[in-house]
Amino acid sequence: MYILANAQMFNNQGELVNRHIWIEDGIISRITDVEVELPEQVEIVDAAGKFVSPGFIDMHVHLREPGFEHKETIATGTRSAAKGGFTTIACMPNTKPVIDTPETVQFIHDKTKSEGIVKVLPYGAITKNELGRELTDFEGLKEAGVIGFTDDGVGVQSAQMMKDAMARAHALDMPVIAHCEDDTLVKGAAVTDGAFARKYGLKGIPNESEAIHVGRDILLSEATGVHYHVCHVSTEQSIRLIRQAKQIGIRVTAEVCPHHLILSDEDIPGLDANWKMNPPLRSPRDVEACIEAIEDGTIDILVTDHAPHSAEEKARGMELAPFGIVGLETAFPLMYTKFVSTGKWSLELLVKRMTADPARVFRLNTGRLEEGAPADIAVIDLETEREVNPETFASKGRNTPFTDWKLKGWPVMTIVDGRIVWSEQV
Ligand SMILES: NC(=O)N[C@@H](CC(=O)O)C(=O)O
Numbered sequence: 001m002y003i004l005a006n007a008q009m010f011n012n013q014g015e016l017v018n019r020h021i022w023i024e025d026g027i028i029s030r031i032t033d034v035e036v037e038l039p040e041q042v043e044i045v046d047a048a049g050k051f052v053s054p055g056f057i058d059m060h061v062h063l064r065e066p067g068f069e070h071k072e073t074i075a076t077g078t079r080s081a082a083k084g085g086f087t088t089i090a091c092m093p094n095t096k097p098v099i100d101t102p103e104t105v106q107f108i109h110d111k112t113k114s115e116g117i118v119k120v121l122p123y124g125a126i127t128k129n130e131l132g133r134e135l136t137d138f139e140g141l142k143e144a145g146v147i148g149f150t151d152d153g154v155g156v157q158s159a160q161m162m163k164d165a166m167a168r169a170h171a172l173d174m175p176v177i178a179h180c181e182d183d184t185l186v187k188g189a190a191v192t193d194g195a196f197a198r199k200y201g202l203k204g205i206p207n208e209s210e211a212i213h214v215g216r217d218i219l220l221s222e223a224t225g226v227h228y229h230v231c232h233v234s235t236e237q238s239i240r241l242i243r244q245a246k247q248i249g250i251r252v253t254a255e256v257c258p259h260h261l262i263l264s265d266e267d268i269p270g271l272d273a274n275w276k277m278n279p280p281l282r283s284p285r286d287v288e289a290c291i292e293a294i295e296d297g298t299i300d301i302l303v304t305d306h307a308p309h310s311a312e313e314k315a316r317g318m319e320l321a322p323f324g325i326v327g328l329e330t331a332f333p334l335m336y337t338k339f340v341s342t343g344k345w346s347l348e349l350l351v352k353r354m355t356a357d358p359a360r361v362f363r364l365n366t367g368r369l370e371e372g373a374p375a376d377i378a379v380i381d382l383e384t385e386r387e388v389n390p391e392t393f394a395s396k397g398r399n400t401p402f403t404d405w406k407l408k409g410w411p412v413m414t415i416v417d418g419r420i421v422w423s424e425q426v
C-alpha cells in the first residue's frame with residue numbers, strides 16, 4: 001500500500017482538486033483531502049505539482065508481435081505505451097500469423113504476461129489471414145479473450161462478408177471495428193488526392209474510398225444491430241455519415257488519431273515516408289471536420305494507430321515505403337500542446353476522450369480515478385517543454401513526422417494495477 005500524494009486531479013464534478021490517492025492491492029482504496037494528515041508508516045509517492053489522470057487507453061495499436069519483431073514487440077510496444085501514459089492498449093491482428101485463431105490470442109496473452117508492462121487487449125480478425133474470403137471462428141476467438149473483430153490494415157471488400165460478420169458478432173454481443181477502404185478507389189496511391197499529390201504528380205487516395213465503406217457499414221449495422229466502430233476517421237464525408245447515423249440511433253462509434261487533427265497534406269514537407277500513413281493526411285477542411293467531430297462527440301475517442309516500421313523500410317521512399325507512423329509516446333503531449341495549452345479545449349475534454357470515453361465505448365473496467373477502481377494512473381508534467389527526439393523512444397519505431405516539435409504535457413510516471421511500471425527517474 002502507498003499513497004500518491006498531492007495529486008492534481010479532476011473530481012466527479014469536473015473540478016481540478018488536490019487529493020491523496022491511496023493505492024492498495026492494485027485498487028484505488030481511498031481518495032482523501034490533502035488537509036487530512038498522512039499516516040507515518042505508509043510509503044508516499046509525491047505527485048505535487050503534477051497532473052494525475054486515469055491511465056490513458058489506446059484502442060488502436062500495432063504491436064507487430066508475432067511475426068514482425070524487427071518493427072516492434074510486446075516488450076517494446078508496451079514500454080512505449082507506458083512512456084506515453086497509456087495503461088491499456090488494444091492490439092491489432094495484422095501480425096504474422098494474423099490473430100485469427102484462439103492459439104494466437106493465447107500467445108498474445110502469454111507474452112503480455114511474461115514481457116508486457118501495460119494491459120493488452122487483443123482484437124481478433126474478421127476473416128482468416130485478413131484475406132476477406134472466409135470468416136474466422138468468432139465464438140472461439142471470443143472464448144480466447146478478444147474484445148472485438150477487425151481486419152485493420154485492409155478493408156473488408158465484400159458487403160455480404162461484412163454483413164455476415166456483423167450478424168455473428170452481434171449474436172455474441174461483440175463489436176465490429178472497421179478499417180474503411182474501398183480497394184477499387186485507391187489502387188497504388190500513397191497520399192491523399194489533393195494539393196500534395198498534384199504538386200508531386202502522384203496518384204491520390206480519394207476521400208470516398210473511406211466514406212463509401214463508412215456509409216455501407218452504417219447501413220449494415222442498422223440491419224444487423226451490431227455495435228460498429230469506425231477506425232481512424234479522416235474525412236469530412238465519413239463524419240457527416242457518422243453524425244447522421246448517431247442522430248437516428250444507429251449503434252456507431254468512431255475514433256480519430258492526433259495526426260489527422262494536427263496535420264494536413266499541405267504540411268508534408270516533401271517525399272518523406274515519415275509522413276505516409278493510412279488513411280493519409282487529408283485536406284485542411286477534413287482536419288477541421290475531424291476537430292469539430294471530436295469536440296461535439298460525433299467521434300468518441302482518440303487513438304494513436306501506433307504503426308511502427310523499421311528505418312530501412314521507411315527509407316524506401318514515399319511511394320514504396322509501408323504506411324504508418326508511431327504515436328504512443330507523442331499522443332498526449334501533442335494533443336495537450338496543440339489543443340489545451342492554446343485554450344481551444346479544456347484539459348477535461350482531452351482526458352475524457354483518452355480515458356472515460358474509450359472505457360465506455362468498449363465497456364472496460366478502467367479509465368476513472370475513483371475509490372474501488374483499478375489503480376491505472378498517468379502522472380503528467382504539464383509545464384516542462386521538450387523536443388520530440390525519436391532516438392529516445394522506447395518503441396523500436398522512429399517513424400514520426402513530429403521530430404523536433406516542442407511539446408508540453410510529458411508523462412513522468414505510469415501506474416498499472418497499482419504497480420509503478422515506468423517513471424522518468426528509472
Ligand atoms: N495505419 C497505417 O498506416 N498502417 C497500419 C495499418 C492500418 O492501421 O490500417 C499498419 O499496420 O502499419
Ligand SMILES: [Zn+2]
Nearest residue numbers: 152153179231
Ligand atoms: Zn487501418
Ligand SMILES: [Zn+2]
Nearest residue numbers: 092152153305
Ligand atoms: Zn491500424
